[in-house]
Amino acid sequence: MHNFSARVSKAMHRHEIASRQSYNSHFMDIQQVAKRAGVSTATVSRVINGSTKVRPATAERVRQVIAELNYVPNTSARNLRMGRSELFGLVVSDIKNPFFPDLIDAFEELATAQGIDVIFTHTNYDRDRLATCMRRMVERNVDGIAVMTSEVDEPAIELATRSHIPVVLLNQPALESRYSTIRVEYSRGFREAIAHLTKLGHRDIAFLTGPSDLGSVVRRQKAFQAAAQKYGIYLRKEFLVTGDMRVEGGRSAMEKLLGLKPRPTALITANDLMAVGAMQAAHSAGLRIPEDISIIGFDDLPIAAMMHPQLTTIHLSRREIAAGAFQQLVHLLHKKSSADPLPDPKVHTHLIVRGSTAPPPSQSKS
Amino acid sequence: MHNFSARVSKAMHRHEIASRQSYNSHFMDIQQVAKRAGVSTATVSRVINGSTKVRPATAERVRQVIAELNYVPNTSARNLRMGRSELFGLVVSDIKNPFFPDLIDAFEELATAQGIDVIFTHTNYDRDRLATCMRRMVERNVDGIAVMTSEVDEPAIELATRSHIPVVLLNQPALESRYSTIRVEYSRGFREAIAHLTKLGHRDIAFLTGPSDLGSVVRRQKAFQAAAQKYGIYLRKEFLVTGDMRVEGGRSAMEKLLGLKPRPTALITANDLMAVGAMQAAHSAGLRIPEDISIIGFDDLPIAAMMHPQLTTIHLSRREIAAGAFQQLVHLLHKKSSADPLPDPKVHTHLIVRGSTAPPPSQSKS
C-alpha cells in the first residue's frame, strides 16, 4: 500500500495522510483559499489577521473566497507557529457545588469577549486529580490557568509555573508570596451581619462553623469572632457548633443547638448549604423563622432567595472573583515575568438582608 | 534588530522567535529530550506514544530524561500532525441554570477518562452566540460537539457538519432525521406522577406549563395530558396555567390557582423552579404543603431536596443525557460517516416521591 517513492508528490502525500486521519479533517486549508483567490498564502494570512498592509481590493477578494469555501483556519497550526494558544484553563473543585456556576459563567464571559476559549475541568476535591488537570493544561499550552479550588497542592501548581504559564489561585494565604492569589476579605460581611443582628436586639448568637482543616472556614470563623467582639457579643462555647458544610450538617447542628437552654436567638452559618439544613431542622421542630429564631447564611447562593422565608445571607461575589482572576492572568501574560506586578485582587463580602432575620422572641431572654 | 542573514542558524532563529513569543513557551521540546537521551526524536515520540517497538532499555532511558527535564509534549504540534485534537466541545445555554452542572460534570468525567479535554461554552439563550460558539469549536478542530441547548439553529449546526465534525443535539425532534439527537421520553415520569396522585385520592389536578414556543414544554404538557387521560383525570381549562419557567412564574401562577374555586388539590409543574415558586406562594397564603395542597415538580434539581418539605418531583437524569451524548460522539468519530448508525439514545423520566405530596384535604371535595 505504501509503495510510493519517498519523493511522492505533495498532493498524493496529503491524500495518503488524509485517509489515515479521522474524517473531521476538512480539506480546506489556506492553500486552497490562496489558489482560488490567486494570491499567496501569506496574503491570505494577512487578510485573516487584519493586517493593514493589504490592498483593499485584494483583501475583499480573499474574504469572498473564504466565505465561498467556508474556510476555517486551523488553530493548531496557528498556535504551533505563534507559541500561544488563546486558551485559558479553569479548574474548580466541584461544578455541582452551586458556588461555582456563577464563577465559571463570568470567567467564560470575559474570556470569550477577548477571543479566548476556556478549557474547563474539575478536581472533585481530589489532589491527585489537580496534578493531572494541571498537566493536561500545560500540554494544551494554555496561556494561563485559574485554579479556583479551595485546597491546592504546590507541586501541582509548579507543573504550570515551570513552563512559565501564569497561574492565579483563590484564597491561598500560604502561597500568596509565590503566586497570584485572589483574596477574599470576610470582615465586612460578618461585621454587617453582627451589626444587623444586634440592632434587632440579639445577644445570644450562635455560629455554625465547618471542618477546621479548611482554610476558608477558619478565616470565616475568625471574621465572625472579630465582629462579635467588636459589638460586645460574647460567643458561648456551646454556641459554636461544627457541621460538614452540607445541608445534612446544618440540620444536625441545628438540632443540637435547639436542645440547648438557653438557646440562641440567632444563628450565623459558615455557608448557605448549612443554613438551609438549619432552616429545615428549625421547621421540623415546629419553630418559625424568623419569629422564633433568626438565621444568616454565607455565600448568597441562588437557593438563598428560593427558601421560604428567603435567607438573609452574606454575599460573596463569584463574578468579582472571576474578574479578578481573569484580569490577573491577562496582566501576567502581558507584563513578562515579575516586572510591574499587579497587586492581588481583594474581594469583599457584604450582608444581604432578606426574610430570615427579625427581632428575637421576647421570652427567650433567659 | 532583524539584521540576521536569511540563513540564520536554527538555534538563532529559534531564539529570535522565542523572544517574540509570550513567555509561556518552554524551551523544552522533543529535540532536547532526544539529544539528552542520545536517541532520535522518532524514538522519543515512540516512547511517549507507547509504541512496543522500542527496546525496553532505550525506553527506560528516554522516560528518565523526560522526567528529569520535565518535558511536556506540545499538543498543538501533535494535533496538527495527527489531524485530531482529542478535544470535545460542550455547549449549554446557561450554566447558571441548575439543570446543567450535573450534565457538564458527567460529560467532563467521561471525556477525562478517555484522555479527552473539553472546551466549554454557553450561549445565554442567544442564537447568534450559538453560531459563534460553533465556529470557534470548528477552529479549534474539536473532534465532536455536544450541543445541549434547548433551542438550536440549523445553520449554526451546519458550521460543524460541513467540516465533518460529529455533532449531537438534545431533544430536537425536528432535526432528528439529520443529526444525532438525545431524546427525552417524558411519558413514564408523568404517568407515575398521575398514578401517585390518583392513588392518594386526588382528582382535581392542575398543571403549570411554560411558554408554548419551547418544544420541551409542549412535550411535557402532552405527556401530562396523556397520563391524565389514561387515569381518567379531566383537566379543567382553568387548571392549566402558564408560567415563565422561573421561580417568579411559579409564584404568580400559584396565586392565580389559589383564587379559584373549587381549587385544585394537587399541582404538577413543568419544572422544579416553578414548583419552588408555587411552594412559596402556598406558604405565603398560609397553606400547608402537603396537607392542604400537593405539589410535584419536574427535573429533580438539587434544590428539590433542600426545600421544606422536600419536593416530590419527576427525575430527568442529566448524567444519562451526558453519557448518551458522549457515547454518540465517540461512535460517530469511530464509525466513519453513515455506516452502522447507533440508534439515538433515549432518556426516560421517573417519579421521586418525597414530602410534598399527601392525600387531599377532605373538605376540598367541592
Place this chain on the structure above:
DNA sequence: CTGAAAGCGCTTACAG
C-alpha cells in the same frame, strides 16, 4: 502591497 521560504514541534512510512 505581495510572495517565496523557513520553521513552529510533533509523528510516521520507509529504509536500514
Place this chain on the structure above:
DNA sequence: CTGAAAGCGCTTACAG
C-alpha cells in the same frame, strides 16, 4: 529496534 526526513497548516522577516 532505530534514525533521517517529510509534512501537518499556519505566520512572518525579508526581499522585492
